[in-house]
Amino acid sequence: MNGQTAPVDLTIDQIGAALDDLLDRRDPNGSSTVLGAGSDDLEAGRRFLGSLVDGGWMVPTWPSRHGGRDADAAEAALIETAMGGYAIADMYPYGVGLNLVGPVLLERGTPDQQDRWLRPIADGSEIWCQMFSEPDAGSDLANVGMRADRDGDEWVLTGSKVWTSRGAYARWGMCLARTDASLAKHRGLTMFAVEMSAPGVEVRPLVQINGDRHFTEVFVSDVRVPDADRIGDLGAGWGLTVETLAHERATIGGRAFGGGDAEEVGLPSWLEEWRNAGRLDGPVERQAAMRSFVEHRVNQMATARAAALADGSAPGPEGSMAKLRSVAAFKSRAYLGKNLRGAAGMLSDSPGHLEFLTAPSMSIRGGTDEVQRNIVGERILGLPGEPRVDKGVAYSELKKSR
Numbered sequence: 001m002n003g004q005t006a007p008v009d010l011t012i013d014q015i016g017a018a019l020d021d022l023l024d025r026r027d028p029n030g031s032s033t034v035l036g037a038g039s040d041d042l043e044a045g046r047r048f049l050g051s052l053v054d055g056g057w058m059v060p061t062w063p064s065r066h067g068g069r070d071a072d073a074a075e076a077a078l079i080e081t082a083m084g085g086y087a088i089a090d091m092y093p094y095g096v097g098l099n100l101v102g103p104v105l106l107e108r109g110t111p112d113q114q115d116r117w118l119r120p121i122a123d124g125s126e127i128w129c130q131m132f133s134e135p136d137a138g139s140d141l142a143n144v145g146m147r148a149d150r151d152g153d154e155w156v157l158t159g160s161k162v163w164t165s166r167g168a169y170a171r172w173g174m175c176l177a178r179t180d181a182s183l184a185k186h187r188g189l190t191m192f193a194v195e196m197s198a199p200g201v202e203v204r205p206l207v208q209i210n211g212d213r214h215f216t217e218v219f220v221s222d223v224r225v226p227d228a229d230r231i232g233d234l235g236a237g238w239g240l241t242v243e244t245l246a247h248e249r250a251t252i253g254g255r256a257f258g259g260g261d262a263e264e265v266g267l268p269s270w271l272e273e274w275r276n277a278g279r280l281d282g283p284v285e286r287q288a289a290m291r292s293f294v295e296h297r298v299n300q301m302a303t304a305r306a307a308a309l310a311d312g313s314a315p316g317p318e319g320s321m322a323k324l325r326s327v328a329a330f331k332s333r334a335y336l337g338k339n340l341r342g343a344a345g346m347l348s349d350s351p352g353h354l355e356f357l358t359a360p361s362m363s364i365r366g367g368t369d370e371v372q373r374n375i376v377g378e379r380i381l382g383l384p385g386e387p388r389v390d391k392g393v394a395y396s397e398l399k400k401s402r
């Protein structure tokens, strides 16, 4: 691969032939990664992205000058299917850049920002994190209190963020901040790119139950951000946040964890393993396993169907349904796998322990299950909205916990 734009309308065999030169085939019995839990192998991911970037295989719909190959949605779907047959490095450290920031920059970034940031995302040389949540702004994300005050060509940011995944090693943070407290809380927000090594940024690690150490809280004290690093228009931060979260939910929901993302015929390896180990000999266990399997297959088929119908437009509230489905399938398998091992499952080195410890967080990260259901209820089913006592009230007038 030499960086040239490849011919359009490739067949899956042609794509496979190109990928054969770059990647190893996937071990069909190997398990997929658990959102990077416990690994964070930055170098493996960087090598992987580096080998794909000239052909634009990782982000095929991006322009070729930014590390893509100008593919349309149909060709991108073929590439994604073909990629399912290869060993994929753990992309978790690179996920915010590839799946959230990149698509948002393509829509809303200035040409200068696209030139500066997209290629380093595609080739893995620059990692991004998502600085949205704060102690008083999680499900109620529009309540963000981080301040951004204008000073000439710069902004001065002050506040704190929490639950910042990848904060420990990210170069850039996509940061939501309040630029006008006199407006209602959804309206006075603006998005910035914050350099994590800038003076005044302090990143403190938070160790998770599954051993992850990239998780952080970030304290931001009088940090100067050039106006050239403002993403989108002044006051457009909430719209960008909703877009980013839709991408995040569609990404989490677009994965069929544990059985490989490619469509499969027959039993997934985890179910075969349970059967071969004699764990499904009892009728109760068999029934529980079948329930898990059905959730897994339905999720896998719904994901494949959504990919086939995709027209390249930005994801909407259907990403919330995908996330709910995929998280339910993941948790069902993780908890049952633990239960089926009986007392031996209590050992920390037992297979599936990492999935078990990671499972609860799946219902929280990217927005909780309850919040996804609210979105589905209001934006897809047209049910009445939740009562909102702060609607139209200036952020500065709202009651705060401190």
Ligand SMILES: Cc1cc2nc3c(=O)[nH]c(=O)nc-3n(C[C@H](O)[C@H](O)[C@H](O)COP(=O)(O)OP(=O)(O)OC[C@H]3O[C@@H](n4cnc5c(N)ncnc54)[C@H](O)[C@@H]3O)c2cc1C
Residues within 6 Å of the ligand: 129, 130, 131, 132, 133, 134, 135, 137, 138, 139, 140, 162, 163, 164, 165, 166, 361, 364, 365, 366, 367, 368, 369, 370, 371, 374, 386
């Ligand atoms: C592993 C992990 C990684 C994360 N990574 C990031 C990251 O990289 N960047 C980032 O910005 N954030 C990140 N988060 C934060 C995550 O988005 C928030 O934790 C989540 O949105 C919930 O917010 P909260 O923790 O403040 O809980 P709260 O909003 O306080 O919610 C507490 C409980 O109340 C329920 N609840 C709240 N409001 C409603 C409602 N209106 N209707 C029904 N139930 C409701 C919730 O469902 C939940 O059960 C991460 C979280 C986890 C666990």
